Amino acid sequence: MKNTALTLLKTLFVLLVLSFMIVAGIFLWNLIVKDPVPDDPIINDPTVQQTFEFSVNEFTLFEIEEFGFDFILADVHVKSNKPINVALSHFTTSENIQLNSVDQYLGRIEAAGYTFGDYKLVFSLYSATTEMDGLLFIPIVNTEATSLDVKINLYPSSSLSFDLSNPTKLGMKSDLGISEMGLEPNMAANMTVLNKTTVSPTEFYQLDTNGNRVEASFTSQSQIVAIKIKIENKLSDSFRITKALIKNGGTLYDAVDNSYLIDGATNLSNLYISGTTEGYLFFEALGDVSLSSFTEVQIYLSVSDDKYYSLSLTGN
Numbered sequence: 001m002k003n004t005a006l007t008l009l010k011t012l013f014v015l016l017v018l019s020f021m022i023v024a025g026i027f028l029w030n031l032i033v034k035d036p037v038p039d040d041p042i043i044n045d046p047t048v049q050q051t052f053e054f055s056v057n058e059f060t061l062f063e064i065e066e067f068g069f070d071f072i073l074a075d076v077h078v079k080s081n082k083p084i085n086v087a088l089s090h091f092t093t094s095e096n097i098q099l100n101s102v103d104q105y106l107g108r109i110e111a112a113g114y115t116f117g118d119y120k121l122v123f124s125l126y127s128a129t130t131e132m133d134g135l136l137f138i139p140i141v142n143t144e145a146t147s148l149d150v151k152i153n154l155y156p157s158s159s160l161s162f163d164l165s166n167p168t169k170l171g172m173k174s175d176l177g178i179s180e181m182g183l184e185p186n187m188a189a190n191m192t193v194l195n196k197t198t199v200s201p202t203e204f205y206q207l208d209t210n211g212n213r214v215e216a217s218f219t220s221q222s223q224i225v226a227i228k229i230k231i232e233n234k235l236s237d238s239f240r241i242t243k244a245l246i247k248n249g250g251t252l253y254d255a256v257d258n259s260y261l262i263d264g265a266t267n268l269s270n271l272y273i274s275g276t277t278e279g280y281l282f283f284e285a286l287g288d289v290s291l292s293s294f295t296e297v298q299i300y301l302s303v304s305d306d307k308y309y310s311l312s313l314t315g316n
Helices: 002-033 103-111
Strands: 052-062 070-080 084-087 091-093 124-127 131-140 147-152 158-163 169-171 189-199 205-207 213-215 222-233 240-248 251-254 276-286 294-304 307-313
Touching (some): 052 158, 103 240, 240 276, 251 276
Antiparallel strands (some): 091 147, 189 222, 240 251
């Protein structure tokens, strides 16, 4: 009898142990093979259209005459239904400037000897999450403008509007950083506009590889604005005019390079200058030209590869 009871107890004990092991095994199996948390159906579904919402947190307006243009530093908030990866080519101002094509304006600030200091500009909008803030650089060519819009070519299409008469902040030169490359204003040169006139494109020529004259390459719509200037070099080193722009309302025109020649006039572009020199800068404009509308010339001098100077000229 005792043996039978002992055998029964052993059998029950074994069954309990087996039952426990089976239950534990099932529990562990569920932990191992349990389905993962499903991915976000919107973020990972390529058939779901990505949408965007944009708003302006605040913006700082800089109106610094030396640069020849105004600009905004706009703190923009972006919200989407998916992670954000947006090029600034989707952003176009009401002056038809794409925010991915602002190098000439950044270059003018740098040439004047300034940096953006503590400002952290972004040149694309990227975030692994669905919301972010970014600081955008937005140039304004028409310094008399009272408002500016930035159209955003994303879904849904939208725009950012800036009331330039009521910025969040008004930026000053002292808010910018000082570049070690830049020269102090008025230390490099004295410049004066002596005359403005138009010149027929047919009067220009270029030289081929053999030194022979060939007709200069201009479009049929080209008009040439000639600005005669007097430059007094105040430095011990010679310098060159490496870039020049003329402002016509909301449009900037570059000076033609020194391969464009004309009899009886010196093209000052890239010409090394020491002492006092008079000569011309020639600007190619398109369409009809009214000299009175060309109000300002922005000139960049290069003393060496790491020293620059920027000067804004006005005159009759």
